[in-house]
Amino acid sequence: MSKPSVRPSRPFFSSGPCAKRPGWSLQQLDQAFVGRSHRTPEGKARLKEVITRSKDILGIPEDWRVGIVPASDTGAVEMVLWALAGERGMDVLSFESFSGTWAQDLRDILQISDLRVLEAPYGQLPDLASVDWSRDVVLTWNGTTSGICIPHKDVIPLHHDGLVICDATSAAFAMDLPWDRLDVVTWSWQKALGGEAAHGMLALSPRAAERLSKAPQRPLPKIFRLSGKKGLLEAVFQGDTINTPSMLCVEDALDGLRWAEKIGGLPALQKRSRENLKLLEAWVAKTDWLDFLAEDPASRSSTSICLKIVAPWFEKLNTEERLKVVKHLTGLVAAEEAGYDLASYRDAPAGLRIWGGATVDAEDIQKLLPWLEWAYERTLKEFSV
Template sequence: MKPNIKPQNPNFSSGPCTKRPGYTLNSLNTDSLGRSHRSSIGKDRLKKAIDETSRLLNLPEGYKVGIVPGSDTGAMEMAMWSILGQRPVDVFAWESFGAGWASDVAKQLKLDNAQIVTAEYGQLPDFSKANPDHDVIFTWNGTTSGVKVENAEWISDQRTGLTICDATSAVFAMEIDWNKIDVATFSWQKVLGGEGAHGMLILSPRAVARLESYTPPWPLPKVFRLTNKGKLIDGIFKGATINTPSLLCVEDYLDALAWIESIGGLPAAIEKSQGNLQALVEFVQEHDWIDFLAQSPEICSNTSVCFQLKASDEQIKAMIKLLADEQVAFDIGAYKDAPSGLRIWCGATVEKADIVALLPWLTWAYNQVTA
């Protein structure tokens, strides 16, 4: 039978992700709007966003956080173009975005000393191929495959190369061993449900040392430049952004960070996301027509959860449309480059009650399109 209870919030998109519970535009501080980002209030709000990010993530001493243009993609491109080339590089890819970084290394930067290690959707590549003397690029969570790294134990503590991690759908949702990471990037519109266009760049002291001791052989656009005359442009990491940011988006991000603090900080956000995943795990265990794309439980994402179904591509498309028409689930189709299926975001801004309310609708819609 058709369920009679709908999710109060049907937004399950994997980016931009749903806003925090109780979000309203009226909750935003608007004092900085209409002011220059170089004004004292503009700099203060940008610095607060940086400082709160560092504090809530409990970053190690000496790590720097900067706000950069171009979302997570801009932050990753900035890091790769500014840092790579001194050493050989190992790129690990198992879904669309990781494949994009591998393509940039091979086809744009055209690095001859690159090793690209891949895996099929649902699996992880062989991390034992990581050379501690090489730079390493990987995604912590494969947003388009629903597969995350289990841990960072494969990264050597004695490495001489740098680890560059695309962590955009993992930061504020998964435990990250920051001592294993030299460069990390993420964006506001993922786990925190913030607005787009702004990226976050996290640098370890080792990454800063590389930037100040190595100049890549290719020209760098202005928005990629992290150094000036061989020194880190420190203002980027204190609120003096490279280009003009949206202070409205900054206020939106600060609101999300304040909400993380209010629920109990990073541990509470991780626990909430894992609890949402558990509801999906129990549903899969009870139904034989749906399964995780991830091939084992320990690598199953607790944010971008991807599913494969016993249904044709056309049936899955019809199911997605039916759920959207009923206004119970928006934007839950698999990523365009991924295997056909469903993708349900279950980060901390999603309420478990909404996940639970959605589940009977999945069964109903599946039965409707496969009858």
């Protein structure tokens, strides 16, 4: 085929940091509270506004506590695991890179004695029926590196004895999260609303807050501490952050939240993401060299959309050769400024990953697809297939 002539207006398809919202520019940050302390009343008010707007858009129950924490979603998850793990037995679901990291930390670093790791390869979920909900359960709602998501809320029983700790960084603001079935939920600014990186969000149910209010069972560095001698550090959930945040990033987060409210809140965000997935589903259905990494359509992500190359010639290659093919294919598209950051995550099977969250316009995905087809044909010739 000939080289396409139309490029995406915003060729940004990275799964983190993700594309900025439509119409974003640096001018949106002109009112950032820079050069001042974040601990002033005005600084705390900006941070509290991020918390309040996030809570409202996501539909988080009023009695939950929401706070801003260091080190993105990774920091939020680690804070909770280090503070909570070990009081009772734990089940952890491991089915892609980051969920595998949580399992490794619990097993090898924290060395939880009563730990069950429920594993599945890329493209599948562990046996959800085997989860013991009387224990603490650690799960990733959407696997950013595999494109696999929890299919529905009924997976988790409404009443459970343990705490359900949910890494939702690539699901928040795009998928329905069952707040009445979760106890700890984490996400970051850099995913679904395209915020700047380095800051995480942490939401606690009343049960989780009660557990955390107890003195920590192990020594923790200051940036991990959510409780002290007097119980839960309530100030964290009022905008008084543990460490110094970037007020530029705070302003950027507020910009994304205001945009989400302007277009219709969570329903509108979800609709945009689902439309992006539908476009790719229609294209993959008529494309003979690609398929979804998710084997079950019910667990197919609408944000981190992961695709595998299923051409017979590609499947005969070893891992190193496959990576070279993908690097070449995605490099051709990037060189034409038609799409950036399209290769699968480094630990995942070699393939493509296209972010389909709400900040990506469906028309840009539509314009990307001919470039992928063109690059694939060029790659076939390059590798003499």
